Every structure is written in structure tokens, then in C-alpha cells.
Amino acid sequence: xxxxxxxxxxxxxxxxxxxxxxxxxxxxxxxxxxxxxxxxxxxxxxxxxxxxxxxxxxxxxxxxxxxxxxxxxxxxxxxxxxxxxxxxxxxxxxxxxxxxxxxxxxxxxxxxxxxxxxxxxxxxxxxxxxxxxxxxxxxxxxxxxxxxxxxxxxxxxxxxxxxxxxxxxxxxxxxxxxxxxxxxxxxxxxxxxxxxxxxxxxxxxxxxxxxxxxxxxxxxxxxxxxxxxxxxxxxxxxxxxxxxxxxxxxxxxxxxxxxxxxxxxxxxxxxxxxxxxxxxxxxxxxxxxxxxxxxxxxxxxxxxxxxxxxxxxxxxxxxxxxxxxxxxxxxxx
Amino acid sequence: xxxxxxxxxxxxxxxxxxxxxxxxxxxxxxxxxxxxxxxxxxxxxxxxxxxxxxxxxxxxxxxxxxxxxxxxxxxxxxxxxxxxxxxxxxxxxxxxxxxxxxxxxxxxxxxxxxxxxxxxxxxxxxxxxxxxxxxxxxxxxxxxxxxxxxxxxxxxxxxxxxxxxxxxxxxxxxxxxxxxxxxxxxxxxxxxxxxxxxxxxxxxxxxxxxxxxxxxxxxxxxxxxxxxxxxxxxxxxxxxxxxxxxxxxxxxxxxxxxxxxxxxxxxxxxxxxxxxxxxxxxxxxxxxxxxxxxxxxxxxxxxxxxxxxxxxxxxxxxxxxxxxxxxxxxxxx
Numbered sequence: 001x002x003x004x005x006x007x008x009x010x011x012x013x014x015x016x017x018x019x020x021x022x023x024x025x026x027x028x029x030x031x032x033x034x035x036x037x038x039x040x041x042x043x044x045x046x047x048x049x050x051x052x053x054x055x056x057x058x059x060x061x062x063x064x065x066x067x068x069x070x071x072x073x074x075x076x077x078x079x080x081x082x083x084x085x086x087x088x089x090x091x092x093x094x095x096x097x098x099x100x101x102x103x104x105x106x107x108x109x110x111x112x113x114x115x116x117x118x119x120x121x122x123x124x125x126x127x128x129x130x131x132x133x134x135x136x137x138x139x140x141x142x143x144x145x146x147x148x149x150x151x152x153x154x155x156x157x158x159x160x161x162x163x164x165x166x167x168x169x170x171x172x173x174x175x176x177x178x179x180x181x182x183x184x185x186x187x188x189x190x191x192x193x194x195x196x197x198x199x200x201x202x203x204x205x206x207x208x209x210x211x212x213x214x215x216x217x218x219x220x221x222x223x224x225x226x227x228x229x230x231x232x233x234x235x236x237x238x239x240x241x242x243x244x245x246x247x248x249x250x251x252x253x254x255x256x257x258x259x260x261x262x263x264x265x266x267x268x269x270x271x272x273x274x275x276x277x278x279x280x281x282x283x284x285x286x287x288x289x290x291x292x293x294x295x296x297x298x299x300x301x302x303x304x305x306x307x308x309x310x311x312x313x314x315x316x317x318x319x320x321x322x323x324x325x326x327x328x329x330x331x332x333x
Numbered sequence: 334x335x336x337x338x339x340x341x342x343x344x345x346x347x348x349x350x351x352x353x354x355x356x357x358x359x360x361x362x363x364x365x366x367x368x369x370x371x372x373x374x375x376x377x378x379x380x381x382x383x384x385x386x387x388x389x390x391x392x393x394x395x396x397x398x399x400x401x402x403x404x405x406x407x408x409x410x411x412x413x414x415x416x417x418x419x420x421x422x423x424x425x426x427x428x429x430x431x432x433x434x435x436x437x438x439x440x441x442x443x444x445x446x447x448x449x450x451x452x453x454x455x456x457x458x459x460x461x462x463x464x465x466x467x468x469x470x471x472x473x474x475x476x477x478x479x480x481x482x483x484x485x486x487x488x489x490x491x492x493x494x495x496x497x498x499x500x501x502x503x504x505x506x507x508x509x510x511x512x513x514x515x516x517x518x519x520x521x522x523x524x525x526x527x528x529x530x531x532x533x534x535x536x537x538x539x540x541x542x543x544x545x546x547x548x549x550x551x552x553x554x555x556x557x558x559x560x561x562x563x564x565x566x567x568x569x570x571x572x573x574x575x576x577x578x579x580x581x582x583x584x585x586x587x588x589x590x591x592x593x594x595x596x597x598x599x600x601x602x603x604x605x606x607x608x609x610x611x612x613x614x615x616x617x618x619x620x621x622x623x624x625x626x627x628x629x630x631x632x633x634x635x636x637x638x639x640x641x642x643x644x645x646x647x648x649x650x651x652x653x654x655x656x657x658x659x660x661x662x663x664x665x666x
Contacts, residue, residue, distance in 0.1 A: 131559040133590045190528040226464040229566030236558035257466045
């Protein structure tokens, strides 16, 4: 678990997209960030107050989160001076970059010297158990996609926000590095050893109150041959009571796989539901989330209306509106 | 890749079952073993000539394979003297035990000193790629089970033997530690990191002659919630042309999961085939392998006749007979 709140390190981010992780934290867990730290030349701005290390510390910050992605995911030498200062002044550091903090000898030495923690959220920090399949108390929902990167994390975060807005008990359970940095906790599922995947999801979403919903972040797709095993482990370790189908209607082939077509939403439903029912016979498909970012407003609305009529399930783009109708579908279960 | 042939180390095995790995090597790849090495008190015997280290070396042995499983999978201190002698005299050592050779400092030092290799076949030794899903040349068959441990490895080895007996091109592709020790090569799939599972199977079963069959060793079960993700990665990384359904008819619940019933063979077929066709639209279910070890001869025969009539697929117990009918089904494809 990463200590919150954070100071968001934007470094020398060349554009707004490079600060995607910081933006996600600011958008979804504003209470987790007291401010942003920008180096000279940084052109990103997530809309938080610019603070020095000392100012942020005075405002309560405990962890410097690297909220910027370099080309190649490297830890820039240009950042090092600030990172050392942060460790010296009592910050932990957290990163979701491909290159690991723990592989930088100078940072490791400084962290040891000052008794601080380095969090590489791409790497599991727990010895997860093998899944035992026991029925857990509380309720769980999982978004499954026709493809990777169709908006499953966004849907889960929006659904969690809608549930909280309705004063319902809900926890977003992160399974990837961005989600882990946003919330400060989670399982980096794609980095877990095969035998322990489903067990790590059981660990992530344990027994809970009967009226509590875990909103488990989806990964991959049952139809994406590179990652389908990860998705399967999520379905069986997560034992969801509810599935949401996620889709991006302009995708012309599976992400990174030019020879593979996307399935339709009905095929996804008919494939995912029987597999989910192996772990939870009561599982239902409750709604559909469409990522309409590449459609105009009219086109998006008519596409969603068509899907809703065809599949008979509430269909939303949580980015255009919100996930309230999906939250209603959960509470109606 | 482990250098063959082996000397099979049975150590102080208290019974025949403890020497299961050595027995597997002797049964399936007798050419891979020149003899067995037994310590005083060993009561196992896999039917090979007892040899000293020097005698086996003179007969060509290059690797000492730990063919015995201790309680807890530990590397016994009682074995160490022989293991050191083996390294000194030029043997590599290979082990599939839970405890790793590489974690024994004294063995690591001795191996370095003598320039020998320590193979822990439970641990991946390759940086596998992420699966690219590209169609590969050659043909592949995979056994999928109603549960774990229903005879998938045995079926694959028997099928490989039948194919070779018919002078057809065939390679058994090991995905677990016993299979890897039997053949000297393979992928320890349950220890591969999630993102690379399907890629490791692509690596294991690469392009090949059009008339060559890779017999890929199955793992887990789509219906076993602890390991279903591993099975899914095998189906999508393996892109099988043919599936064999494997079943053990006396199992009362899924292995280790008392609350989970086994699916029927028709349910397994109807679940596995559409999933396999995501990676290979031409995939067919070609036969059924029943593990009848807990049935009498008459009971076994009538059970298999009933399954064959119901599912319309050649149904065999390769342990009672052989896998020739499954091999015929492959060549008829």
C-alpha cells in the first residue's frame, strides 16, 4: 500500500498525454494529491497547485508519484536530483514505469539511507496464494471487453464514482499500474506468475459486507489471444456477480493483432457469461459500456440506442455522461 | 535445454511413488537414461541398471536428474555428497523439485567451480515474448480436461508414441516439470508471468513442417478456477488444430475445490471449441481420453463405449491400450 496523499511529479513532460497517470489521479482521486511538481520545460498541467517538495510536505504529502511516462518508460537522469531531494526530505517514491526504481542503485542506496520506500507498482509485492474458489461475502462486478484498451478501467472508475455518489458501498479494485497509482493499492495482474493469477484476484477482492460492491478493474479480453488467460483468471478469481460488456465500435481489428477481428457484443456476452458462472452461478450481464470517443455526438447516441435495443441492456458511454445507469443496474440485481 | 542422456538419481526414495519422475523418463524416453543411481535405503527401482557416477559417465551420461520427490519437495542434505561428486566429475544437475538448486549456495559454488549447469525446470530460463497470434505452419493438438490431473500429460505422451509408431512426424511439447525432465526441454507454464503465458506457448510450438504435429501438454482446466487462465493461454498460444477431451469419471468434485462439480464431456466440448477457434477457426475436437484407473476392466469398457456413442468421437484409455485411435483421428483431419 502506497502512503497518501501524493505530490504528483510531472517532471519535464513534453505534452499533456505524457502526464496521463497524474491526470488520472487528479480526476478520480483528487483527495490523494495535494499538488503537482513541474520541472523547467514541463508543458503538462493537471490543474493542481504547483508546489515545492517542502510546500507539499507541509500540506501533508507523503509520497512523490511519478505521474509522467517517458518514451520507453525509462527513469530519466534529469529527474534524479529531485528524486534524491524527495527521499532526503522524507518522501517515499512510487512509479509505474517499465524501468524500475529498484534497479537504480543510487535511488536504492538513498532510500535505504533515509529509511524510505520505493514502490514499483508494475511488480507484485505480495506472495499471492493459489485460488481456493471459496464463495466470498459481498458483491463484485467486472467489465469484460471485446478487445484490450476499450475503456474497462474508465468504466470501473466511473461506476465506482456513481456508486459513491449514490452513497452506496463501493471499492474500485485496481489490477494495473495506473489504477494502482490512482488508488494507492491493487494487484499488477499482468506481472503475477501464472499459478497465482486467480489467487491474487481473490486476495484483491476479499470477503466484505453483503451490500458492498467491489468494482474490479478488467484486463485484456477473452478474445485477445495474447492476454486471454489474464482475463480468464480475473473472471474466476473475481467470481463476479455482475458483468459489464465494454466495446469500442471503430476498432478494425484486435489491438496489435491485424489478423483477428473483434467479436460482437452478443458473442462476448454468450462467451463470457457461461465462463463466469463456473465461479459464480448467479452471475448476470447487467449493462454495456461503449467507448464512443471516435464518434460524433449524434453517431454515438444512435449507436448506443441501437445496442441497447438489440441486447436489452442499459448502454452508456461513461465518459460522455456517467455510469449512473450501470450503478442502478447493479443495485437492481 | 538439458543435456542428455541422464543418470537418474533415486536417492533414498522411500517407495516407488517417490520415484515417479524417474519412472516417467524410463517409460517414455528410455534412450534419455543410461541407468539409475540409488543410495543405501532406497526402495524404489525403475528397472534400469544401477550405476556409479563413473560407470554412467562411461556410458555417456551428461546430466544427473533428481528423479525423486521428497516430502515438501526439498533438496535433502543426505543427497549433497553425491551431488557434489557429480558436479566435480562433470555432470550437470537437473531438478523439478519445489526447492531450487540455485538456492543452495554450496551447490551453486560447486557448479561454478566446475563449470557445470544447474537446471531448475520449475523456473523459466527464457525471456518469453508476448504472443503475436500469427498463424504458424505445422499442426498442433492439445488435450483439455474436465479437471486438473485427469491424464492430459499421459495422453499426450501416449499420442506422441503412437504417432512415432506410425512413422508420423510428432513432437511432445512439455509444459510442466515432469514433461520437461522426460524430454529435456519445454516451458514451465505455471511459473511464467501472466503477460507472457501465451507467448511462451508460441515459443514452445513454433513453425514446423506442414505434416508435423506438435503434441502440446495440457495444464489445468477451463473449469478449474485456480488454473483456468493457464489453460486459456495454452489454447490461444497453442492455436491447436485438434483438441482431445480428457476425463476421469470417478472424480466427485474438482481437484482441491470441494464446492465445484465437474462438467460433463459435452459441456467441455461446447466450451473449449469456440474458445480454441478464436485462435484457430479450423480447430476440431477429434477424440476423447478417459482415465479409467479407478474402474474395473468391464466397467471401463462399457463406460468408454457409452461416451463414444454419446459424443460420436473415438474414446480410449491410453493407459489400458494405447493412443492409436487418437493418432488415426489426427491423421484423418
